[in-house]
Amino acid sequence: MWEIMSSRSTDAALLVDDQDTGPQGSVVLQARGAGKRYPGVIALDDVSISMRRGEIHALLGENGAGKSTLIGILSGITEPDSGEIVIDGTSTKFSNAAQSQSVGITTIHQEQTLAPDLTVLENIFLGRELRRGSLLGRFLLDERAMRKRVEHLVEEFGLTADDLRRPAGTLGALKQHAAQILKALAFDARVVILDEPTSGLADHERMSLFENMRRLRDRGVAILWVTHRLDELFGLADVITVLRDGHHVATVDPATQTPDSLVRLMVGRRRSAVAESSAEARGNRWSGPEEEILRLESVSRAPLVRDVNLVVKRGEVLGIAGIAGAGRTELARIILGADRADKGQISVNGKQVRIRNPRDAYKLGIAIVPEERKTQAVLGDFSLAKNISISDLSRVTRGRMIIDRSAERKLANVYVRDLEVKTSGIQQKIRNLSGGNQQKIVIARCLFTRPALMIFDEPTQGIDVAAKNEVYRLIYEFVDAGGGAIVISSELPELLRVSDRIVVMREGRVAGEVPAGPDQSEDERSDRAEEIMALAVRSSS
Amino acid sequence: MSFLPNNATVGQRLRAVVTSPNSGVVSVIVLVCIFASIKSSVFISVNNGFNIASQMVFILLLALGMTIVLISGGIDLSVGSVMGLCAGVVAKLMIDGVPMVVAMLLAVAAGAGLGMVNGLIITKLGLPDFVATLAMFGVARGLLYLWTAGTPFLDYMTDTYFIVGGLRRPFGYLTVPIIVALLATLIVAVTLRFTPFGRHLYGVGSNSHGAMLSGVSVPRVRLLAYVCSGLLAGVAGVLLAGQTTAVAPDLGTGYEVYAIAAAIIGGAALSGGRGRAIGAVIGTLTLAVTANAMNIAGVDPTWQQVVTGLILLLSVILDRASTLLRSRVVQIPIQPVAATTAATAR
Numbered sequence: 001m002w003e004i005m006s007s008r009s010t011d012a013a014l015l016v017d018d019q020d021t022g023p024q025g026s027v028v029l030q031a032r033g034a035g036k037r038y039p040g041v042i043a044l045d046d047v048s049i050s051m052r053r054g055e056i057h058a059l060l061g062e063n064g065a066g067k068s069t070l071i072g073i074l075s076g077i078t079e080p081d082s083g084e085i086v087i088d089g090t091s092t093k094f095s096n097a098a099q100s101q102s103v104g105i106t107t108i109h110q111e112q113t114l115a116p117d118l119t120v121l122e123n124i125f126l127g128r129e130l131r132r133g134s135l136l137g138r139f140l141l142d143e144r145a146m147r148k149r150v151e152h153l154v155e156e157f158g159l160t161a162d163d164l165r166r167p168a169g170t171l172g173a174l175k176q177h178a179a180q181i182l183k184a185l186a187f188d189a190r191v192v193i194l195d196e197p198t199s200g201l202a203d204h205e206r207m208s209l210f211e212n213m214r215r216l217r218d219r220g221v222a223i224l225w226v227t228h229r230l231d232e233l234f235g236l237a238d239v240i241t242v243l244r245d246g247h248h249v250a251t252v253d254p255a256t257q258t259p260d261s262l263v264r265l266m267v268g269r270r271r272s273a274v275a276e277s278s279a280e281a282r283g284n285r286w287s288g289p290e291e292e293i294l295r296l297e298s299v300s301r302a303p304l305v306r307d308v309n310l311v312v313k314r315g316e317v318l319g320i321a322g323i324a325g326a327g328r329t330e331l332a333r334i335i336l337g338a339d340r341a342d343k344g345q346i347s348v349n350g351k352q353v354r355i356r357n358p359r360d361a362y363k364l365g366i367a368i369v370p371e372e373r374k375t376q377a378v379l380g381d382f383s384l385a386k387n388i389s390i391s392d393l394s395r396v397t398r399g400r401m402i403i404d405r406s407a408e409r410k411l412a413n414v415y416v417r418d419l420e421v422k423t424s425g426i427q428q429k430i431r432n433l434s435g436g437n438q439q440k441i442v443i444a445r446c447l448f449t450r451p452a453l454m455i456f457d458e459p460t461q462g463i464d465v466a467a468k469n470e471v472y473r474l475i476y477e478f479v480d481a482g483g484g485a486i487v488i489s490s491e492l493p494e495l496l497r498v499s500d501r502i503v504v505m506r507e508g509r510v511a512g513e514v515p516a517g518p519d520q521s522e523d524e525r526s527d528r529a530e531e532i533m534a535l536a537v538r539s540s541s
Numbered sequence: 542m543s544f545l546p547n548n549a550t551v552g553q554r555l556r557a558v559v560t561s562p563n564s565g566v567v568s569v570i571v572l573v574c575i576f577a578s579i580k581s582s583v584f585i586s587v588n589n590g591f592n593i594a595s596q597m598v599f600i601l602l603l604a605l606g607m608t609i610v611l612i613s614g615g616i617d618l619s620v621g622s623v624m625g626l627c628a629g630v631v632a633k634l635m636i637d638g639v640p641m642v643v644a645m646l647l648a649v650a651a652g653a654g655l656g657m658v659n660g661l662i663i664t665k666l667g668l669p670d671f672v673a674t675l676a677m678f679g680v681a682r683g684l685l686y687l688w689t690a691g692t693p694f695l696d697y698m699t700d701t702y703f704i705v706g707g708l709r710r711p712f713g714y715l716t717v718p719i720i721v722a723l724l725a726t727l728i729v730a731v732t733l734r735f736t737p738f739g740r741h742l743y744g745v746g747s748n749s750h751g752a753m754l755s756g757v758s759v760p761r762v763r764l765l766a767y768v769c770s771g772l773l774a775g776v777a778g779v780l781l782a783g784q785t786t787a788v789a790p791d792l793g794t795g796y797e798v799y800a801i802a803a804a805i806i807g808g809a810a811l812s813g814g815r816g817r818a819i820g821a822v823i824g825t826l827t828l829a830v831t832a833n834a835m836n837i838a839g840v841d842p843t844w845q846q847v848v849t850g851l852i853l854l855l856s857v858i859l860d861r862a863s864t865l866l867r868s869r870v871v872q873i874p875i876q877p878v879a880a881t882t883a884a885t886a887r
Contacts, residue, residue, distance in 0.1 A: 077754065098756035113754045115747030117814035118740075126744045127756035129737040140735050183755075 025053030028222045029074070029105065029191045034083035036069050043069040046083070047248045049241055051191055051222040056213060058233050058254075059226045061243035062266055062464035067226050070243070071193055074224070075107035076100030098127065106184035107193040110462070114176055116169025120159070123168045124150055124183045150186050157181055157212050173324075174205040181212055184221075192216060193224045196462065198232060202324035202490050203533075210236055228464055230259040231493065242266055263465055286315025286482050292350060293453045293484040294335070294366075299344030304330040306508040308344070312453060312484040317475060319499030319516060320488045321532050327508035328488045329371060332455050335486075336368050337361045349452070362391060365452035369442050369459055371488075373435065377442045380431035384423060385412035387430050387441050392449040415444040419474060436467025443474050454478060455486045460494060472498050492532060496525045504535040511535040562808050563823050565859025569852065570827050577834035584837055591714045595707060597829035598722040599624070602777035603800035604807070604821040605729045606770030611804055612733070613766040614746035614813030615670035619659060619677035620774045621796035625788075626681045627652045627778030632694040632788040641702060648782075649775040655681060656771015660764035674767075678797065686790040694788040706783020718780045725773065730818035742766060746813025802849070803828055806856045827852060 029051045036044040044066040051057050061067045072078030074085065076094030084091045087103050094100045100107070114123045121143075130142045130149070147164065154161055157178045163171065168179060177197060184192045194213070198206045213236065216223055225237065233240065234254055242249040242265040249265050294312040299305065304327045312318050320328050333339045335346070337355035345352055348364045355361050358368075370376035379387050389396050389408050396408040412426045419440045423433060430441055439459065446454055456475065460468040475498060479485050489495045495502055499516045512535040514528050577584040603620045610617045627648045634644035655677060662673040703709040707716030733739040741762045744752040753759045782788055805811070806827050807820025831852055835845045 075754075096756070097754050098758075101756050107754070109754055111750070112748065113751035115744045115751055115814065117747040118743055122740060122743070123755075126740065126752060129740055131737065139737075141737060141740060 025055070025220065027052050028087070030086040031070065031074060032084050032086060034070065034073055034080050034085075036073065036078060036080050042246050044073070044080070045246045047243065047246070048083075049224075049248070049251070051224055053190075053222055054217050054220045055238045056217055056223045056225055056236055058237035058240045059224055059243065060230075060233075060240060060262060060266055062466055065243040065266070065464075066246040067243055068195075069246075071107060071195055071224070071226065074100065074105060074191075075193060076105075101128065101187065104188065104190035105193065106187065106189040106191070108177070108180040108184065108195065108197060110195040112176075114168040114179060117167055119165050120168050120171070120175075120179045120182075121146060121150070121164040123179055124186050128187060146186075150182050153182055153185055156215065157185075158208055173201055174208060177201075177209055178212065181216065185216075185219075189221060191222045191224065193226075195226045196228065197225070198227065198229065203492070204323060206232070228462070229491070230262050230465075233262075266465060284480055286480050288314065288482055290314055290316075293348065294486075295345075295347040295350075296335070297345040297347075299331075299334060299341045299346065301330065301334055301339060301341050304508050305334060305341070308505075308508075308510055310503055310510065312486060314452075314482050314484055315479050316500045317479055317485045317487055317498055319495040319502035320486060320505060321492065321495055321502050321514075321536060322505035322511075323536050324490070326505040326536065328505055329457055330508075331505070332368060332457055332486070332488060335361070335455060336366060362449055362451075365450070366455070367391070367446035367449050367451035367453070368455040369439070369446055369457065371457040371461070373438055373442060373461070377445075378430050378438055381429060383427045384416060384421070384430055384433075384441055385409050385426040388412045388415055388426075388444045388448050391445050395448065411448070412444075415448060416441075419444055420470065434463075434467070436463035436470065439463055439467070439471060440474070443471070447478070451483065453484045453486070455488070457488045458490065459487065460489070460491070468494070492529050493525070495532075496520070496528055502528075502532060504532050506536055562817070562863070563820060563860075565863050566806055566808075566823055566827055566856040569856055569859070570823070570830055573827075573831050573834050577830075577837060580834075581837045584834060587714070589833065589837075593826075593829045593833050594714075594719055595716065596833065597825045598707075598718040599777045599781050600796065600799045600803055600828065601722050601822060601825040602725055602773045602780075603796055604803035604825050605725055605818060606773035607797075607800040607804040608807065608809045608816045608818065608821045609729065609733070609742065609769045610670075610766045611801075611809040611811065612742045612746045612813060612816040613763050614749060615663065615763060615766060616674065616801070616811065617656075617659065617767060617770045618671065618674040618797050619655070619681055620770060620800050621793045621798075622678045622681035622685070623652055623655050623771055623774040624778040624781060624796060625791070625793035626655070626685045627775040628782035628785075628788045628792055629685045629688060629694060629778075629790075631779050631782050632697045633688070635697040635699070635702070636694060641699060641705075645705070645779045648779050649772060652775020652778060653768050653772040656767040656769070656774070657764065659771065660767035663767070664760035664764050682790075682794070685788075685792075689788070689790045691790060693790070695786075698783070698786050702783050704783075706780060706786070708784060708786070718784070721776065721780060725776065726818055726822055729769075729821075733816075733818055738762070738765065743814055746815075748814075799828060802853050806853060808860060824856075827856060 027050045030049070032048050034044055034047045035042075047066065047070060049057075049059075049070070059067055059070070069078055073080045073094075076097045076099050079095060085093065092103065115126065118126065125146050130145045131138050132140045132142045150164070151161065154164065159175055159178050159182070163175060168176060171179070181192070197209055201209060210232075213223060213225070227233065237254050239251060240254055240257065240262070241251045242262065244266060252265075290313045292311055292313055296308055296310050299308045306327075308331060310318070320331070322328050330339065334341050335355070337357045337360050340356065346355060347353065348366070353364060355364065355366075361367075379390065382390070385408050389412060393403060394400070396404050396411060398404050409426060416423065416426055421433075421437050421440045421444070423437065430438055433441070459471050459475070463471070475485055475487065487495065487498055496516045497518055502514045502516045504511045504514065514531050514535070516528060520528070574584070583589055603624065606620060607617060630651050631644045631648035634647060635641060639647075659674050659677050662668050662676075663670055700709075704711060705717050707718040710716050733742065741752065741757050744755070744757055745759050745762045749759050778793070781792065785792065803824035804816060804821055805824065807817065807822070807824030809816030809820060828849060831848060832845060835848060840848070
């Protein structure tokens with residue numbers, strides 16, 4: 001996919017040479033000296049940013065760098081302690097989301113902000129419904145006017161007229177994004193803020209989203225784009241602003257940058273050295289016997305998983321690639337016992353088994369780091385210690401009845417230290433940690449059950465570069481100690497780096513297998529990537 | 542919901558009927574009616590239809606309010622107690638010589654006010670809906686006991702109040718409570734379907750954070766939902782006082798359960814975001830028709846409660862089945878399209 005990106009970068013005609021003189025157009029929105037502090041933390045300190053007409057402005061930074069706070073301030077959700085927002089030359093202040101919207105700023109948040117039970121059309125106008133003209137009509141909705149206003153935009157952004165009448169919850173991630181873009185356009189948004197719009201999208205869906213972003217830019221909209229994926233930026237972003245620890249680090253022209261130089265800006269010199277070294281370090285591979293941990297034989301569950309054969313051995317990372325809907329997560333659910341296979345056999349450690357539910361799977365030594373951290377993994381109000389021990393309380397119970405809380409704390413501390421979780425202590429609530437650290441706790445929970453096989457479903461979704469490397473390190477440590485791992489990921493570069501072999505799934509079947517590994521060269525990797533894409537999308541005939 | 546072309550086949554039409562919301566419950570009503578009319582010739586008669594309608598108006602008014610609250614993602618356990626207290630207000634005021642219309646308006650206002658208290662406790666103090674309205678359930682009932690000192694309010698009925706209560710019928714079968722209930726249904730239906738407030742209710746119940754980010758004032762919407770519920774309970778109380786001709790301190794006990802049951806049978810979801818005014822009517826009708834049928838058939842009242850519980854279960858199960866079937870119909874064919882898009886992107 002990055003092949004595609006770099007070819008695009010050559011025909012991107014508009015590039016900015018300086019942060020003050022952009023050819024795109026006049027400044028629409030400015031934040032000047034914005035600052036925000038929370039008890040004990042300075043979330044944002046004296047940050048300024050300008051957005052111009054028809055410009056895609058990328059905002060980079062690790063988790064905790066202040067991106068969310070800045071977005072919150074611009075979209076009226078967070079009230080700044082200092083600084084000002086200047087729109088069309090006049091200084092304003094937002095105290096709620098509606099005020100920000102009324103001056104033409106629309107924010108497409110990372111979390112689900114569509115109401116799943118409302119139709120797409122209803123969602124587009126939620127909070128800003130059009131009303132009829134007459135005196136009494138002021139109290140009534142004007143459905144026809146609402147439909148008319150977006151009708152001509154629908155097809156351009158990949159929706160159909162029929163989709164407008166569907167409940168938003170029944171649409172896929174891409175169409176939901178399109179709905180949110182329409183939500184911006186229906187009100188002539190001049191500034192659109194996109195918070196990690198590509199997370200959870202498959203590669204071809206990201207391409208359509210990028211097309212939509214270009215269309216928005218061509219309409220003269222200023223786009224502020226938050227992303228963690230550096231490979232996406234080149235060829236699309238016109239300007240890049242980097243934040244670190246709440247400070248403005250640099251505003252640069254992408255043409256002068258490489259992914260590495262951006263990482264250095266994001267994490268700072270000292271820490272980037274650590275991150276890079278830990279990424280490549282995979283010294284002591286498992287040297288014991290390469291026994292099979294898991295074997296699947298013609299496992300099927302209609303219609304999403306068909307006739308799958310695969311093997312995972314001790315000491316190896318098996319990657320599973322495929323576009324969205326290829327059946328990867330569904331396969332993981334079968335291995336975990338969350339769904340049952342219609343037919344086929346599963347063997348664990350050479351013995352044929354029946355996995356009827358996740359509890360069976362845990363007993364067999366299979367643990368999963370699920371795809372959706374927030375909804376499927378994290379127990380938000382629980383402390384770190386409780387989050388770690390929940391999957392195997394037998395390790396900390398006395399006489400199978402009473403939880404020994406001091407033993408729980410002691411053990412949890414060991415994991416928190418080993419995994420280098422950044423926290424004020426194991427009694428902290430998990431919801432107060434950054435995404436990357438939450439993910440480490442979820443991994444700790446799995447490790448706590450002392451599994452033989454771990455399944456990582458999109459393990460680095462929504463976490464920053466440094467934390468990603470940490471997650472890779474944990475995966476390596478696990479397999480190098482004799483475990484086996486399955487990694488499911490929509491990010492090909494990640495999969496190519498972290499896996500030893502990659503199985504490609506297409507329409508529920510195994511379409512092929514490709515070797516991979518950290519020791520492959522860049523050229524080899526891009527060849528493999530092409531191979532994988534070809535396997536993943538080739539139409540079955 | 543499906544949109545059928547004019548040339549739809551019989552199969553398509555049948556499927557559309559089976560998968561339309563409330564189809565399960567409506568079939569329960571039809572079955573009960575068929576069964577009851579076989580058992581007794583009395584069941585299918587204008588008089589009995591009128592009986593059923595008279596029995597259901599009070600629950601219907603509460604169920605409409607409950608539907609509004611459920612759509613917004615809340616629940617109101619206090620409606621039975623509030624209805625009773627409002628009946629007490631109107632009765633006591635009339636005993637004290639306040640003009641009837643003023644007394645009625647004050648009682649309705651009291652209902653709306655208690656609803657507002659519920660809403661304020663929930664939105665300003667951040668208490669869970671269940672806790673706040675459970676407290677109001679106790680407080681309002683207790684107040685009525687204290688106020689009546691344990692004995693019913695009597696001797697407040699006037700000639701016109703007999704009309705209000707539906708005991709005197711100048712318009713034939715269209716009694717005042719029935720007219721009020723019809724009007725209320727219409728107003729709630731229009732509000733939910735055609736007004737920004739209605740749209741906001743669904744939005745807040747479906748995804749409150751998303752609605753907030755879209756610029757909807759979530760606390761205001763939730764507060765108003767409880768005011769509506771309280772107001773409708775007040776209206777129901779005024780009418781009920783006219784029908785019972787005495788306000789006993791336990792008047793309206795247990796009605797909140799019927800209201801919740803009716804709303805849920807009608808398709809409102811406890812998780813918010815779903816529900817319709819017509820659903821409240823259908824839900825109430827289900828309860829009223831089965832109770833009436835059992836009365837006619839001479840079923841032991843204790844058994845009637847068991848059956849009511851089972852009806853609730855059955856209708857929700859049927860609703861689930863219908864939803865499942867619907868989602869299967871809508872399901873979008875996978876892959877080929879997406880695959881070709883990606884291929885051309887290369």
